[in-house]
Amino acid sequence: MELIRGLHNLREKHRGCVATIGNFDSVHLGHVRVLEQVKAKARELGLPTTVIIFEPQPREFFGGESVPSRLTRFGEKVRLLRAQGIDRVLCLAFNAQLQKMTAAEFVENLLLKGLEVKHFVVGDDFRFGCDRAGDYQMLEAVGKQYGFSVVNTDTFTIAGERVSSTRVRKVLEQNDFDLAERLLGRRYRIAGRVMHGQKLGRQLGVPTANIRMHRFIAPLRGVYAVTMYREEQMLGQGVCNIGMRPTVNGTQPVLEVHLLDFDEDLYGQLLSVEFETFLRKEQKFDGLEQLRKQIFNDIEVAQTYFAQPK
Structure with missing residues:
Protein backbone atom coordinates (compact mmCIF):
# COMPACT_ATOMS: atom_id res chain seq x y z
CA MET A 1 0.00 0.00 0.00
CA GLU A 2 1.19 3.50 -0.86
CA LEU A 3 0.88 6.37 1.63
CA ILE A 4 0.63 9.79 -0.04
CA ARG A 5 1.05 12.81 2.21
CA GLY A 6 -0.72 15.89 0.87
CA LEU A 7 -2.26 17.06 -2.39
CA HIS A 8 1.13 18.35 -3.55
CA ASN A 9 2.46 14.79 -3.71
CA LEU A 10 -0.21 13.51 -6.10
CA ARG A 11 1.21 12.44 -9.46
CA GLU A 12 -0.18 11.34 -12.81
CA LYS A 13 -0.08 7.69 -11.69
CA HIS A 14 -2.51 8.48 -8.87
CA ARG A 15 -5.24 9.70 -11.23
CA GLY A 16 -8.15 7.43 -12.01
CA CYS A 17 -9.40 5.55 -8.93
CA VAL A 18 -12.30 4.51 -6.77
CA ALA A 19 -12.15 6.55 -3.59
CA THR A 20 -13.73 7.20 -0.22
CA ILE A 21 -13.06 9.80 2.46
CA GLY A 22 -13.34 10.13 6.22
CA ASN A 23 -11.55 9.97 9.56
CA PHE A 24 -11.67 6.15 9.70
CA ASP A 25 -10.88 6.36 13.41
CA SER A 26 -10.62 2.72 14.60
CA VAL A 27 -11.51 1.24 11.15
CA HIS A 28 -14.59 -0.37 12.73
CA LEU A 29 -17.02 -2.70 10.96
CA GLY A 30 -19.01 0.25 9.59
CA HIS A 31 -15.81 1.47 7.94
CA VAL A 32 -15.08 -2.05 6.71
CA ARG A 33 -18.49 -2.10 4.99
CA VAL A 34 -17.58 1.13 3.18
CA LEU A 35 -14.18 -0.26 2.19
CA GLU A 36 -15.81 -3.42 0.83
CA GLN A 37 -17.97 -1.26 -1.45
CA VAL A 38 -14.87 0.62 -2.62
CA LYS A 39 -12.96 -2.57 -3.38
CA ALA A 40 -15.88 -4.20 -5.18
CA LYS A 41 -16.35 -1.19 -7.49
CA ALA A 42 -12.58 -0.95 -8.05
CA ARG A 43 -12.50 -4.60 -9.19
CA GLU A 44 -15.45 -3.94 -11.51
CA LEU A 45 -13.76 -0.91 -13.10
CA GLY A 46 -10.21 -2.28 -12.98
CA LEU A 47 -8.97 0.69 -10.93
CA PRO A 48 -6.96 1.13 -7.71
CA THR A 49 -8.60 2.02 -4.40
CA THR A 50 -7.83 5.28 -2.58
CA VAL A 51 -8.82 6.19 0.99
CA ILE A 52 -8.62 9.89 1.90
CA ILE A 53 -8.00 10.68 5.58
CA PHE A 54 -7.05 13.76 7.62
CA GLU A 55 -4.26 14.43 10.09
CA PRO A 56 -5.02 15.87 12.53
CA GLN A 57 -8.67 14.88 12.44
CA PRO A 58 -10.89 17.95 11.87
CA ARG A 59 -12.27 18.12 15.42
CA GLU A 60 -8.73 17.91 16.78
CA PHE A 61 -7.75 20.88 14.62
CA PHE A 62 -10.60 23.02 15.90
CA GLY A 63 -9.71 22.02 19.47
CA GLY A 64 -11.68 23.14 22.48
CA GLU A 65 -13.13 21.04 25.25
CA SER A 66 -15.25 18.98 22.86
CA VAL A 67 -12.27 17.18 21.27
CA PRO A 68 -13.06 13.45 21.58
CA SER A 69 -10.54 10.85 22.60
CA ARG A 70 -8.88 9.11 19.71
CA LEU A 71 -9.34 5.40 19.05
CA THR A 72 -6.36 4.82 16.76
CA ARG A 73 -3.15 6.71 16.21
CA PHE A 74 -2.16 7.63 12.68
CA GLY A 75 0.30 4.77 12.22
CA GLU A 76 -2.14 2.18 13.53
CA LYS A 77 -4.90 3.53 11.28
CA VAL A 78 -2.64 3.18 8.24
CA ARG A 79 -1.76 -0.40 9.24
CA LEU A 80 -5.45 -1.27 9.62
CA LEU A 81 -6.26 0.17 6.19
CA ARG A 82 -3.36 -1.78 4.69
CA ALA A 83 -4.76 -4.94 6.27
CA GLN A 84 -8.06 -4.24 4.47
CA GLY A 85 -6.26 -4.45 1.12
CA ILE A 86 -6.45 -0.75 0.21
CA ASP A 87 -4.05 0.32 -2.56
CA ARG A 88 -3.43 3.95 -1.54
CA VAL A 89 -4.04 6.21 1.43
CA LEU A 90 -4.00 9.95 0.78
CA CYS A 91 -3.45 11.88 4.02
CA LEU A 92 -4.47 15.53 3.90
CA ALA A 93 -3.04 17.88 6.52
CA PHE A 94 -6.06 19.50 8.14
CA ASN A 95 -4.85 23.06 8.57
CA ALA A 96 -6.10 26.62 8.10
CA GLN A 97 -5.68 26.37 4.33
CA LEU A 98 -7.79 23.23 4.07
CA GLN A 99 -10.33 24.65 6.51
CA LYS A 100 -10.90 27.66 4.23
CA MET A 101 -11.23 25.60 1.05
CA THR A 102 -14.75 25.87 -0.34
CA ALA A 103 -16.74 22.81 -1.29
CA ALA A 104 -16.32 23.68 -4.99
CA GLU A 105 -12.54 24.03 -4.58
CA PHE A 106 -12.43 20.77 -2.68
CA VAL A 107 -14.14 18.95 -5.52
CA GLU A 108 -12.00 20.59 -8.21
CA ASN A 109 -8.60 20.30 -6.50
CA LEU A 110 -9.02 16.87 -4.94
CA LEU A 111 -11.59 14.81 -6.80
CA LEU A 112 -11.19 16.17 -10.33
CA LYS A 113 -7.62 17.46 -10.80
CA GLY A 114 -5.89 15.56 -8.03
CA LEU A 115 -7.36 12.07 -8.27
CA GLU A 116 -9.66 12.05 -11.29
CA VAL A 117 -12.08 9.96 -9.24
CA LYS A 118 -14.25 7.61 -11.29
CA HIS A 119 -16.41 6.42 -8.41
CA PHE A 120 -16.76 8.00 -4.97
CA VAL A 121 -18.15 6.24 -1.89
CA VAL A 122 -19.17 8.46 1.02
CA GLY A 123 -20.60 7.83 4.48
CA ASP A 124 -24.21 8.50 5.34
CA ASP A 125 -23.33 11.76 7.14
CA PHE A 126 -20.54 13.12 4.93
CA ARG A 127 -20.14 16.92 4.67
CA PHE A 128 -17.15 18.80 3.26
CA GLY A 129 -15.71 22.21 2.42
CA CYS A 130 -15.69 25.46 4.37
CA ASP A 131 -18.59 25.58 6.84
CA ARG A 132 -19.44 21.99 5.76
CA ALA A 133 -21.33 23.42 2.81
CA GLY A 134 -20.79 20.42 0.53
CA ASP A 135 -23.03 17.38 0.76
CA TYR A 136 -24.08 14.27 -1.15
CA GLN A 137 -26.46 16.16 -3.42
CA MET A 138 -23.65 18.46 -4.53
CA LEU A 139 -21.34 15.52 -5.23
CA GLU A 140 -24.08 13.80 -7.21
CA ALA A 141 -24.62 16.89 -9.37
CA VAL A 142 -20.89 17.41 -9.97
CA GLY A 143 -20.46 13.71 -10.76
CA LYS A 144 -23.12 13.86 -13.47
CA GLN A 145 -21.40 16.92 -14.95
CA TYR A 146 -17.86 15.50 -14.94
CA GLY A 147 -18.48 11.81 -15.42
CA PHE A 148 -17.94 10.12 -12.06
CA SER A 149 -20.48 8.20 -10.01
CA VAL A 150 -21.25 8.71 -6.33
CA VAL A 151 -22.87 6.33 -3.86
CA ASN A 152 -24.07 7.08 -0.36
CA THR A 153 -23.54 4.10 1.97
CA ASP A 154 -26.35 2.71 4.06
CA THR A 155 -26.20 2.94 7.83
CA PHE A 156 -24.57 -0.17 9.30
CA THR A 157 -26.05 -1.31 12.61
CA ILE A 158 -25.23 -3.86 15.31
CA ALA A 159 -27.67 -4.60 18.14
CA GLY A 160 -30.05 -2.04 16.66
CA GLU A 161 -27.66 0.91 16.80
CA ARG A 162 -25.48 2.58 14.18
CA VAL A 163 -21.83 1.53 14.27
CA SER A 164 -19.71 4.67 14.53
CA SER A 165 -16.46 5.83 16.08
CA THR A 166 -18.54 7.76 18.62
CA ARG A 167 -20.30 4.57 19.67
CA VAL A 168 -17.05 2.60 19.87
CA ARG A 169 -15.55 5.38 22.00
CA LYS A 170 -18.53 5.36 24.37
CA VAL A 171 -18.43 1.57 24.71
CA LEU A 172 -14.71 1.64 25.53
CA GLU A 173 -15.20 4.41 28.08
CA GLN A 174 -17.69 2.04 29.74
CA ASN A 175 -15.02 -0.71 29.62
CA ASP A 176 -17.30 -3.01 27.63
CA PHE A 177 -14.58 -4.77 25.65
CA ASP A 178 -16.84 -7.57 24.40
CA LEU A 179 -19.25 -5.13 22.72
CA ALA A 180 -16.28 -3.13 21.42
CA GLU A 181 -15.02 -6.32 19.79
CA ARG A 182 -18.37 -6.79 18.08
CA LEU A 183 -18.25 -3.24 16.71
CA LEU A 184 -14.59 -3.39 15.66
CA GLY A 185 -14.42 -6.97 14.45
CA ARG A 186 -11.38 -7.45 16.71
CA ARG A 187 -10.26 -6.80 20.29
Whole structure:
Protein backbone atom coordinates (compact mmCIF):
# COMPACT_ATOMS: atom_id res chain seq x y z
CA MET A 1 0.00 0.00 0.00
CA GLU A 2 1.19 3.50 -0.86
CA LEU A 3 0.88 6.37 1.63
CA ILE A 4 0.63 9.79 -0.04
CA ARG A 5 1.05 12.81 2.21
CA GLY A 6 -0.72 15.89 0.87
CA LEU A 7 -2.26 17.06 -2.39
CA HIS A 8 1.13 18.35 -3.55
CA ASN A 9 2.46 14.79 -3.71
CA LEU A 10 -0.21 13.51 -6.10
CA ARG A 11 1.21 12.44 -9.46
CA GLU A 12 -0.18 11.34 -12.81
CA LYS A 13 -0.08 7.69 -11.69
CA HIS A 14 -2.51 8.48 -8.87
CA ARG A 15 -5.24 9.70 -11.23
CA GLY A 16 -8.15 7.43 -12.01
CA CYS A 17 -9.40 5.55 -8.93
CA VAL A 18 -12.30 4.51 -6.77
CA ALA A 19 -12.15 6.55 -3.59
CA THR A 20 -13.73 7.20 -0.22
CA ILE A 21 -13.06 9.80 2.46
CA GLY A 22 -13.34 10.13 6.22
CA ASN A 23 -11.55 9.97 9.56
CA PHE A 24 -11.67 6.15 9.70
CA ASP A 25 -10.88 6.36 13.41
CA SER A 26 -10.62 2.72 14.60
CA VAL A 27 -11.51 1.24 11.15
CA HIS A 28 -14.59 -0.37 12.73
CA LEU A 29 -17.02 -2.70 10.96
CA GLY A 30 -19.01 0.25 9.59
CA HIS A 31 -15.81 1.47 7.94
CA VAL A 32 -15.08 -2.05 6.71
CA ARG A 33 -18.49 -2.10 4.99
CA VAL A 34 -17.58 1.13 3.18
CA LEU A 35 -14.18 -0.26 2.19
CA GLU A 36 -15.81 -3.42 0.83
CA GLN A 37 -17.97 -1.26 -1.45
CA VAL A 38 -14.87 0.62 -2.62
CA LYS A 39 -12.96 -2.57 -3.38
CA ALA A 40 -15.88 -4.20 -5.18
CA LYS A 41 -16.35 -1.19 -7.49
CA ALA A 42 -12.58 -0.95 -8.05
CA ARG A 43 -12.50 -4.60 -9.19
CA GLU A 44 -15.45 -3.94 -11.51
CA LEU A 45 -13.76 -0.91 -13.10
CA GLY A 46 -10.21 -2.28 -12.98
CA LEU A 47 -8.97 0.69 -10.93
CA PRO A 48 -6.96 1.13 -7.71
CA THR A 49 -8.60 2.02 -4.40
CA THR A 50 -7.83 5.28 -2.58
CA VAL A 51 -8.82 6.19 0.99
CA ILE A 52 -8.62 9.89 1.90
CA ILE A 53 -8.00 10.68 5.58
CA PHE A 54 -7.05 13.76 7.62
CA GLU A 55 -4.26 14.43 10.09
CA PRO A 56 -5.02 15.87 12.53
CA GLN A 57 -8.67 14.88 12.44
CA PRO A 58 -10.89 17.95 11.87
CA ARG A 59 -12.27 18.12 15.42
CA GLU A 60 -8.73 17.91 16.78
CA PHE A 61 -7.75 20.88 14.62
CA PHE A 62 -10.60 23.02 15.90
CA GLY A 63 -9.71 22.02 19.47
CA GLY A 64 -11.68 23.14 22.48
CA GLU A 65 -13.13 21.04 25.25
CA SER A 66 -15.25 18.98 22.86
CA VAL A 67 -12.27 17.18 21.27
CA PRO A 68 -13.06 13.45 21.58
CA SER A 69 -10.54 10.85 22.60
CA ARG A 70 -8.88 9.11 19.71
CA LEU A 71 -9.34 5.40 19.05
CA THR A 72 -6.36 4.82 16.76
CA ARG A 73 -3.15 6.71 16.21
CA PHE A 74 -2.16 7.63 12.68
CA GLY A 75 0.30 4.77 12.22
CA GLU A 76 -2.14 2.18 13.53
CA LYS A 77 -4.90 3.53 11.28
CA VAL A 78 -2.64 3.18 8.24
CA ARG A 79 -1.76 -0.40 9.24
CA LEU A 80 -5.45 -1.27 9.62
CA LEU A 81 -6.26 0.17 6.19
CA ARG A 82 -3.36 -1.78 4.69
CA ALA A 83 -4.76 -4.94 6.27
CA GLN A 84 -8.06 -4.24 4.47
CA GLY A 85 -6.26 -4.45 1.12
CA ILE A 86 -6.45 -0.75 0.21
CA ASP A 87 -4.05 0.32 -2.56
CA ARG A 88 -3.43 3.95 -1.54
CA VAL A 89 -4.04 6.21 1.43
CA LEU A 90 -4.00 9.95 0.78
CA CYS A 91 -3.45 11.88 4.02
CA LEU A 92 -4.47 15.53 3.90
CA ALA A 93 -3.04 17.88 6.52
CA PHE A 94 -6.06 19.50 8.14
CA ASN A 95 -4.85 23.06 8.57
CA ALA A 96 -6.10 26.62 8.10
CA GLN A 97 -5.68 26.37 4.33
CA LEU A 98 -7.79 23.23 4.07
CA GLN A 99 -10.33 24.65 6.51
CA LYS A 100 -10.90 27.66 4.23
CA MET A 101 -11.23 25.60 1.05
CA THR A 102 -14.75 25.87 -0.34
CA ALA A 103 -16.74 22.81 -1.29
CA ALA A 104 -16.32 23.68 -4.99
CA GLU A 105 -12.54 24.03 -4.58
CA PHE A 106 -12.43 20.77 -2.68
CA VAL A 107 -14.14 18.95 -5.52
CA GLU A 108 -12.00 20.59 -8.21
CA ASN A 109 -8.60 20.30 -6.50
CA LEU A 110 -9.02 16.87 -4.94
CA LEU A 111 -11.59 14.81 -6.80
CA LEU A 112 -11.19 16.17 -10.33
CA LYS A 113 -7.62 17.46 -10.80
CA GLY A 114 -5.89 15.56 -8.03
CA LEU A 115 -7.36 12.07 -8.27
CA GLU A 116 -9.66 12.05 -11.29
CA VAL A 117 -12.08 9.96 -9.24
CA LYS A 118 -14.25 7.61 -11.29
CA HIS A 119 -16.41 6.42 -8.41
CA PHE A 120 -16.76 8.00 -4.97
CA VAL A 121 -18.15 6.24 -1.89
CA VAL A 122 -19.17 8.46 1.02
CA GLY A 123 -20.60 7.83 4.48
CA ASP A 124 -24.21 8.50 5.34
CA ASP A 125 -23.33 11.76 7.14
CA PHE A 126 -20.54 13.12 4.93
CA ARG A 127 -20.14 16.92 4.67
CA PHE A 128 -17.15 18.80 3.26
CA GLY A 129 -15.71 22.21 2.42
CA CYS A 130 -15.69 25.46 4.37
CA ASP A 131 -18.59 25.58 6.84
CA ARG A 132 -19.44 21.99 5.76
CA ALA A 133 -21.33 23.42 2.81
CA GLY A 134 -20.79 20.42 0.53
CA ASP A 135 -23.03 17.38 0.76
CA TYR A 136 -24.08 14.27 -1.15
CA GLN A 137 -26.46 16.16 -3.42
CA MET A 138 -23.65 18.46 -4.53
CA LEU A 139 -21.34 15.52 -5.23
CA GLU A 140 -24.08 13.80 -7.21
CA ALA A 141 -24.62 16.89 -9.37
CA VAL A 142 -20.89 17.41 -9.97
CA GLY A 143 -20.46 13.71 -10.76
CA LYS A 144 -23.12 13.86 -13.47
CA GLN A 145 -21.40 16.92 -14.95
CA TYR A 146 -17.86 15.50 -14.94
CA GLY A 147 -18.48 11.81 -15.42
CA PHE A 148 -17.94 10.12 -12.06
CA SER A 149 -20.48 8.20 -10.01
CA VAL A 150 -21.25 8.71 -6.33
CA VAL A 151 -22.87 6.33 -3.86
CA ASN A 152 -24.07 7.08 -0.36
CA THR A 153 -23.54 4.10 1.97
CA ASP A 154 -26.35 2.71 4.06
CA THR A 155 -26.20 2.94 7.83
CA PHE A 156 -24.57 -0.17 9.30
CA THR A 157 -26.05 -1.31 12.61
CA ILE A 158 -25.23 -3.86 15.31
CA ALA A 159 -27.67 -4.60 18.14
CA GLY A 160 -30.05 -2.04 16.66
CA GLU A 161 -27.66 0.91 16.80
CA ARG A 162 -25.48 2.58 14.18
CA VAL A 163 -21.83 1.53 14.27
CA SER A 164 -19.71 4.67 14.53
CA SER A 165 -16.46 5.83 16.08
CA THR A 166 -18.54 7.76 18.62
CA ARG A 167 -20.30 4.57 19.67
CA VAL A 168 -17.05 2.60 19.87
CA ARG A 169 -15.55 5.38 22.00
CA LYS A 170 -18.53 5.36 24.37
CA VAL A 171 -18.43 1.57 24.71
CA LEU A 172 -14.71 1.64 25.53
CA GLU A 173 -15.20 4.41 28.08
CA GLN A 174 -17.69 2.04 29.74
CA ASN A 175 -15.02 -0.71 29.62
CA ASP A 176 -17.30 -3.01 27.63
CA PHE A 177 -14.58 -4.77 25.65
CA ASP A 178 -16.84 -7.57 24.40
CA LEU A 179 -19.25 -5.13 22.72
CA ALA A 180 -16.28 -3.13 21.42
CA GLU A 181 -15.02 -6.32 19.79
CA ARG A 182 -18.37 -6.79 18.08
CA LEU A 183 -18.25 -3.24 16.71
CA LEU A 184 -14.59 -3.39 15.66
CA GLY A 185 -14.42 -6.97 14.45
CA ARG A 186 -11.38 -7.45 16.71
CA ARG A 187 -10.26 -6.80 20.29
CA TYR A 188 -9.34 -3.19 20.97
CA ARG A 189 -5.61 -2.40 20.95
CA ILE A 190 -3.38 0.62 21.42
CA ALA A 191 -0.05 0.50 19.59
CA GLY A 192 3.14 2.49 20.03
CA ARG A 193 6.87 2.35 20.61
CA VAL A 194 8.39 1.52 23.95
CA MET A 195 10.19 4.52 25.40
CA HIS A 196 12.49 5.07 28.38
CA GLY A 197 10.63 6.27 31.45
CA GLN A 198 11.55 7.15 35.01
CA LYS A 199 12.24 3.45 35.82
CA LEU A 200 9.86 3.82 38.78
CA GLY A 201 8.28 0.42 38.14
CA ARG A 202 11.69 -1.24 38.28
CA GLN A 203 12.36 0.47 41.62
CA LEU A 204 9.09 -0.97 42.94
CA GLY A 205 9.93 -4.47 41.69
CA VAL A 206 7.50 -4.36 38.76
CA PRO A 207 9.37 -3.23 35.61
CA THR A 208 7.12 -1.77 32.94
CA ALA A 209 7.18 -1.13 29.21
CA ASN A 210 6.12 2.48 28.64
CA ILE A 211 4.30 3.19 25.37
CA ARG A 212 4.82 6.68 24.00
CA MET A 213 1.48 8.54 24.03
CA HIS A 214 2.68 11.93 22.72
CA ARG A 215 -0.50 13.85 21.76
CA PHE A 216 -2.66 10.73 21.64
CA ILE A 217 -5.71 10.99 23.90
CA ALA A 218 -6.91 7.45 24.62
CA PRO A 219 -10.54 6.60 25.45
CA LEU A 220 -9.42 4.50 28.44
CA ARG A 221 -8.29 5.49 31.94
CA GLY A 222 -7.40 3.12 34.74
CA VAL A 223 -5.83 -0.29 35.30
CA TYR A 224 -6.50 -3.24 33.00
CA ALA A 225 -5.57 -6.85 32.38
CA VAL A 226 -3.97 -6.90 28.93
CA THR A 227 -2.16 -9.01 26.35
CA MET A 228 0.85 -7.50 24.57
CA TYR A 229 1.83 -8.24 20.97
CA ARG A 230 4.81 -7.61 18.71
CA GLU A 231 3.14 -7.56 15.29
CA GLU A 232 0.88 -10.62 15.72
CA GLN A 233 3.25 -12.50 18.05
CA MET A 234 1.95 -12.62 21.61
CA LEU A 235 4.67 -11.51 24.02
CA GLY A 236 2.73 -12.13 27.20
CA GLN A 237 -0.08 -11.11 29.51
CA GLY A 238 0.06 -8.49 32.19
CA VAL A 239 -1.29 -5.39 33.90
CA CYS A 240 -1.58 -2.01 32.19
CA ASN A 241 -2.08 1.44 33.68
CA ILE A 242 -3.27 4.33 31.53
CA GLY A 243 -3.34 7.67 33.26
CA MET A 244 -1.49 10.56 34.84
CA ARG A 245 0.21 8.65 37.70
CA PRO A 246 -1.10 11.03 40.40
CA THR A 247 0.92 9.39 43.20
CA VAL A 248 4.14 10.74 41.63
CA ASN A 249 2.50 13.99 40.40
CA GLY A 250 2.59 13.03 36.73
CA THR A 251 1.81 15.76 34.20
CA GLN A 252 1.45 13.73 30.98
CA PRO A 253 -0.66 10.63 30.26
CA VAL A 254 1.34 7.41 30.24
CA LEU A 255 0.54 3.87 29.13
CA GLU A 256 2.69 1.39 31.06
CA VAL A 257 2.52 -2.39 31.01
CA HIS A 258 3.99 -4.92 33.42
CA LEU A 259 4.19 -8.32 31.72
CA LEU A 260 3.90 -11.39 33.92
CA ASP A 261 6.92 -13.73 33.93
CA PHE A 262 8.72 -11.73 31.24
CA ASP A 263 12.27 -10.42 31.09
CA GLU A 264 13.30 -8.95 27.73
CA ASP A 265 14.54 -5.55 26.55
CA LEU A 266 11.68 -3.96 24.58
CA TYR A 267 12.99 -0.39 24.21
CA GLY A 268 12.31 1.11 20.78
CA GLN A 269 10.07 -1.74 19.64
CA LEU A 270 6.62 -1.18 18.13
CA LEU A 271 4.16 -3.10 20.28
CA SER A 272 0.41 -3.25 20.70
CA VAL A 273 -1.58 -3.65 23.89
CA GLU A 274 -4.85 -5.60 23.70
CA PHE A 275 -7.33 -4.86 26.47
CA GLU A 276 -8.99 -7.82 28.16
CA THR A 277 -10.83 -6.49 31.22
CA PHE A 278 -11.03 -3.48 33.55
CA LEU A 279 -9.49 -3.92 37.00
CA ARG A 280 -9.90 -0.56 38.76
CA LYS A 281 -9.77 3.22 38.40
CA GLU A 282 -6.49 5.06 38.69
CA GLN A 283 -6.07 6.62 42.14
CA LYS A 284 -3.59 8.61 44.19
CA PHE A 285 -1.85 6.75 47.01
CA ASP A 286 -0.15 8.05 50.13
CA GLY A 287 3.38 7.18 49.08
CA LEU A 288 5.22 4.62 46.97
CA GLU A 289 4.89 1.74 49.43
CA GLN A 290 1.10 1.91 49.30
CA LEU A 291 1.29 2.12 45.51
CA ARG A 292 3.60 -0.91 45.40
CA LYS A 293 1.19 -2.99 47.50
CA GLN A 294 -1.71 -2.05 45.22
CA ILE A 295 0.29 -2.95 42.09
CA PHE A 296 1.03 -6.42 43.48
CA ASN A 297 -2.64 -6.79 44.32
CA ASP A 298 -3.50 -5.81 40.73
CA ILE A 299 -1.09 -8.48 39.49
CA GLU A 300 -2.80 -11.13 41.62
CA VAL A 301 -6.21 -10.11 40.29
CA ALA A 302 -4.92 -10.23 36.71
CA GLN A 303 -3.35 -13.66 37.25
CA THR A 304 -6.66 -14.95 38.57
CA TYR A 305 -8.45 -13.52 35.55
CA PHE A 306 -6.05 -15.10 33.06
CA ALA A 307 -6.24 -18.46 34.85
CA GLN A 308 -10.01 -18.65 34.30
CA PRO A 309 -11.20 -20.68 31.28
CA LYS A 310 -12.38 -18.38 28.48
